[in-house]
Amino acid sequence: MATSLLLLLDDIATVLDDVSILTKVAAKKTAGVLGDDLALNAQQVSGVKAERELPVVWAVCKGSFVNKAILVPAALAIGTWLPWLVTPLLMIGGAFLCFEGCEKLAHKFLHKEEHAADTARHEHAVADEAVDVVAAEKSKIKGAVRTDFILSAEIIAITLGTVQGQPFTTQLTVLVGIALLMTVGVYGLVAGIVKLDDAGLYLSRREGAGAQALGRGILAMAPWLMKALSIAGTAAMFLVGGGILVHGVPVLGHAVEAWAVSAGSLVGSLGSMGVNAGVGIVAGAIVLAGVELAKKLFKKS
Template identity: 40%
Template sequence: MPSGLVALLDDVSVIAKAAAASLDDVGAGVAKAGTKAAGVVIDDAAVTPGYVTGFTPDRELPIIWQITKGSLRNKLLILLPIALLLSAFLPQAITPILMIGGLYLAFEGAEKIIEKLGGEKHGETLEDPVQDIAAFENARISGAVRTDMILSAEIMAIALSQVEDASFVARAVALALVGVLITVAVYGAVALIVKMDDVGLHLAKKPGSVAQATGRFLLKAMPAVLSLLGTVGTVAMLWVGGGIILHGLEELGLPQPAHVAHEIEHALGHAAGPLGPVAGWLGYALASAVVGLVLGALVAVLVHLVSKAFGKAH
């Protein structure tokens, strides 16, 4: 056997042994990172159903599958290599990059609220006549994948912070596992949510009063659930975006805004007694959402002014 191949196999063997020796660390890191990222996962699950609401039932699962593939590409082919490279060579760049992503999320959330309040709509929506359904579907998928990129970046950054002391191999494996498991969990849940009305219709046609009552309940409840998720998704963009910005400012040496948010968290937590942890979390989320709304609205106004000026110039 050629000596070069022998050397290569030796190297592979060493890497494999190192990975095997790190499995316990990887498992612990995955569990810890997944727990820390739970808030962003909930936001991701709340945001996504809005991208498939209004399409015919036969297109819902294919659209979710396309978004799922885009999410896996985001995490494994783009964010994972970038996270590993940045953590190794330029760790100080991670916080500013995440803050830019947080500002984009805040902008999207604020723009949705501005449109709900009667502001100018930008781009086709399901309320408008859709001239090209295939192009509209592709645009919806692209929008969902772009939003997923920001949420996935936050998930991967949280995961990285939990395994930063591990070896390079353990970090890579842990981040990959977190990316895959969270993607499957989020989009599996989204698929169940958006198909629940079809389940209700199926049960309503079944013999038996229990099945029919359950089916009718699901049919009546799902429009309200999807509407609520759409609202939660918009607010989630604001509180996640605002939270990223607050944390980033704190990391960059400007802790005062985050300090105010934490004071609100602690005050509500103490006032709520046994419900303190929940009230505290809601307080911090509300403060983050206000920050996200203010900054996002400013960016939205600026973007629209520049867009109009650019359009007039041409």
């Protein structure tokens, strides 16, 4: 009886150890996507009233939990019964991210008047007390949750690849752990970023020259940080989406990896990022052109 109990405890310890190791490996592999997710979502939820910033972050966070609740069981089912479907689904998701990046750039630079009108309407909605702010925020939240779904799918897919071949319980535990860790981590940081200006204002009103100087510095830095995150968020769409597409084509993916290794760590990393971004821009432009053509044909019909 005692021997059986000790063996059971040893098995449990082994499983927990495997879960811990695999979770660390998966977290390391998904760290790049985490950075892109942070940049995209901080940019997505910016530009709302100060008192609405945290509710918007929380709304997107809840949407992200729902995304993970859909993706984790789906990943386990696909990995068990339809493993060949993982790559095509990722390719679709990558193409969609690239499309969103190109659409954003096209809307900003090719439709400047329309973009300016949208910005003016948003600023009016933020400034006007009579406007139903919650209703005005719905499209922003919807877009953020939609983008989160693609990036969450990438995170879950990478994690699934890490735990393939492991017992089902280990796979489930690692996937759930990564899903919770990434969601809480990303939206905790997003909440901190969007409230930087409030922290700066609070410190600037405190007594003491040091606190006031720090507060003024934070207030001066916050707008630039949000602009930088906006640029990084757009770039992340191409980098992540292009990376998915590159690695979805084994010949291309292996060639890029081999070149990156031969070129050295810094040059190889920058070069592979450049390839991912280039593929992402081209793919996004092709999808955007197809969507615009379909819209015109649909209108004519």
